[in-house]
Amino acid sequence: MATSPNIEDDLYWLPSSSSGSQCKTGKSLQVGIVGAGIGGLMAAVALLDAGHDVEIYERSQFKNEVGAAIMAPPNSTRILDHYGVDMQRSQATAAENIIFYPDSSDLVKSITMPITHCATKYKAPFYFFHRVDLHQELRKLATEPTPTRSRVARIHLATAVSRVEIDGTVTLEDNTKVKKDLIVAADGIRASFLQTILGHKLDAEHKMSMLRFMVPTEELENNTETLAIFRDGYSSARIVYHGDKSAVFYGCRNGSLQNIGILYPGDDTLRTDSRSGADSTDTLYDRVVGDFPPAIRSICRRERIVGQWPLYVRQPLETYAQGRIVVIGDAAHPMPPTRAQGASMAIEDAAALGVLLSDLDSKDDVYPRLELFSKLRAPRVASTQVISSMHQWDPAKLRESEKRFFNGKIPQTQQDLEEYSYANNVMRDAWQLKEQCKPKP
Numbered sequence: 001m002a003t004s005p006n007i008e009d010d011l012y013w014l015p016s017s018s019s020g021s022q023c024k025t026g027k028s029l030q031v032g033i034v035g036a037g038i039g040g041l042m043a044a045v046a047l048l049d050a051g052h053d054v055e056i057y058e059r060s061q062f063k064n065e066v067g068a069a070i071m072a073p074p075n076s077t078r079i080l081d082h083y084g085v086d087m088q089r090s091q092a093t094a095a096e097n098i099i100f101y102p103d104s105s106d107l108v109k110s111i112t113m114p115i116t117h118c119a120t121k122y123k124a125p126f127y128f129f130h131r132v133d134l135h136q137e138l139r140k141l142a143t144e145p146t147p148t149r150s151r152v153a154r155i156h157l158a159t160a161v162s163r164v165e166i167d168g169t170v171t172l173e174d175n176t177k178v179k180k181d182l183i184v185a186a187d188g189i190r191a192s193f194l195q196t197i198l199g200h201k202l203d204a205e206h207k208m209s210m211l212r213f214m215v216p217t218e219e220l221e222n223n224t225e226t227l228a229i230f231r232d233g234y235s236s237a238r239i240v241y242h243g244d245k246s247a248v249f250y251g252c253r254n255g256s257l258q259n260i261g262i263l264y265p266g267d268d269t270l271r272t273d274s275r276s277g278a279d280s281t282d283t284l285y286d287r288v289v290g291d292f293p294p295a296i297r298s299i300c301r302r303e304r305i306v307g308q309w310p311l312y313v314r315q316p317l318e319t320y321a322q323g324r325i326v327v328i329g330d331a332a333h334p335m336p337p338t339r340a341q342g343a344s345m346a347i348e349d350a351a352a353l354g355v356l357l358s359d360l361d362s363k364d365d366v367y368p369r370l371e372l373f374s375k376l377r378a379p380r381v382a383s384t385q386v387i388s389s390m391h392q393w394d395p396a397k398l399r400e401s402e403k404r405f406f407n408g409k410i411p412q413t414q415q416d417l418e419e420y421s422y423a424n425n426v427m428r429d430a431w432q433l434k435e436q437c438k439p440k441p
Contacts, residue, residue, distance in 0.1 A: 012123040013428045014082050015355070026359040028052055029366065032170045032180035033153075034161045034193070036062075038131070039329025039346030040186035041138035044153040045083050046354025048142065052182075054153040056142070057172070059160040059187075067131030068212045068306060069252035069259035071095070071237065071340035074422040076347040078124035082427065083351075084146055090137040091253045092127040097236040104242040104293055107228040112236075113414060122422045128237070128259075130252040164193045166323025181363045183325045184353070186346075189312055191331040197322040204312035207336055207389065211288050213260040213304040217251060220258060225298040234258065240296065245288070246391065247296055248337075260300055261337070263311075263391075264288050281305065311336045313389055316382035316405065321370035326353065333381045335388040341421060342388070345381055348426040352376055355430035372433050379405050380424065393417060 007013045029052040033040045036058035044054045072080065072092075081087075100111040119125040142153040163171040164185065170178045185193045195201050217234050220226050229238060229249065237250035245264045252259055281302065289300050312334040320327050329346035336342075356369045356376075383405040387393060395410050403410060411417040 012425055026051060027363055029181040029363060031182045033184040033186055035186035035188060036155055037188055038135060038343050039350060041142050042347050042350035043184050043186060043328060043353055044142040046350045048149055048151050048153060050354045050358040056153055056155045057159045057161050058155060058157050061158045070129055070131050070343050072127045072129055073340055073344055074118045074122035074124035074126060075424045076344035077127055079347050079351045084141060085137055090129060090133045092129055093251045093255050095126040095128055095237060099236050099238045101240040104240050107295060128250050128252045164196060164325055166325055168324040182366055185325060185327040185331050186329050188330045189334050194327055197325055197327055202315060204314045204334055206310055207313045208263055208265050208311050210309045210311060211262045212306045213300050214306045215258045215299060215304055217256055217258050225295050228295055242292055262288050316385055318378060320374045320377055324366055326370050326373060333385055335385045339388045341384050345384055349377060352426050352430045355427050356434050372437060376430055376433055
């Protein structure tokens with residue numbers, strides 16, 4: 001990787017497009033990634049680009065991929081674009097605004113925060129994706145050659161990992177053992193190997209839940225009840241506050257689908273009553289959606305439910321690595337989607353690994369480079385977890401123990417929050433940290 005002369009002055013500096021071939025002059029690692037979600041696949045792409053050999057172990061078979069939509073703010077789309085994600089092929093929807101409705105009983109009153117300026121201000125746009133579309137695009141990037149890289153990742157489906165060790169040993173469920181120079185634990189909220197890294201258990205805590213709906217946009221265009229919400233079109237995200245609940249709306253698949261999520265406290269789930277065989281959907285639906293105004297109930301009909309997701313939080317980690325193991329994504333830092341940063345943090349993790357683990361002189365360089373990874377990611381992710389844990393941001397509610405994560409730069413306003421989240425350029429930060437810690441000649 002060759003750095004440009006203006007890295008100090010350019011907040012949005014990125015490695016050159018030819019970096020993939022240039023960094024292969026360093027030592028190549030044998031990498032094992034546990035989990036092929038968005039974080040795991042993004043890590044595969046970034047580490048392949050850094051010149052490493054990658055195998056992925058995924059317990060599922062990907063036969064029936066499910067999921068709703070996700071928001072991708074500029075701090076993540078900057079990375080996706082750098083690594084070659086095809087926005088057209090992945091049916092990304094360009095976002096226009098984030099619109100807040102402070103009172104669900106009066107949908108005429110709203111506060112609009114334009115985000116079309118992101119491409120200019122932050123050098124990266126704000127997109128909405130269907131999660132399955134983005135996942136398939138990342139899988140394609142990881143498993144097929146690109147113009148700058150011939151190496152591809154090998155994915156082992158229906159292959160569960162039962163144990164990992166800090167010396168790089170991966171033990172599969174059938175007791176097969178594989179030795180790797182680097183293990184990336186990206187198995188989501190399951191976080192099966194976090195205890196190996198920390199030396200103790202750190203369970204995730206249930207924070208809230210989300211009831212998800214998917215609605216074809218054309219079904220809403222002729223619905224007079226929903227005009228108050230969609231009066232300015234279908235390319236914006238909308239957040240309607242309703243006491244301790246909120247409804248979040250935004251489009252995906254080039255705007256052809258509207259994704260709706262109802263965030264609510266509690267841990268009720270869609271389950272079947274063992275005595276009667278009756279599904280609890282009606283009961284849960286009535287409790288979650290029943291007291292919203294008619295316009296929202298009209299959109300969020302029972303038959304449009306696509307699933308219910310419990311949302312978790314975990315105490316911020318001080319370290320992300322031990323030996324040759326590093327943990328990323330939800331396995332390290334689950335967070336509610338209130339700030340659209342869950343997937344973005346996983347994407348940032350992956351990009352940071354790609355930069356920090358490039359140009360290695362020795363396979364043992366993994367140890368100090370993973371220490372740099374923890375140093376870089378721990379405060380950034382911890383502060384984002386704190387921000388995402390609040391239903392509505394109020395810096396006055398921060399505990400003293402949480403303020404330290406912000407390094408004296410606590411966001412006060414919505415504009416502050418935007419800049420704190422979107423202006424971050426993890427690839428530049430990782431590059432500078434790596435260069436600063438190189439031995440002096």
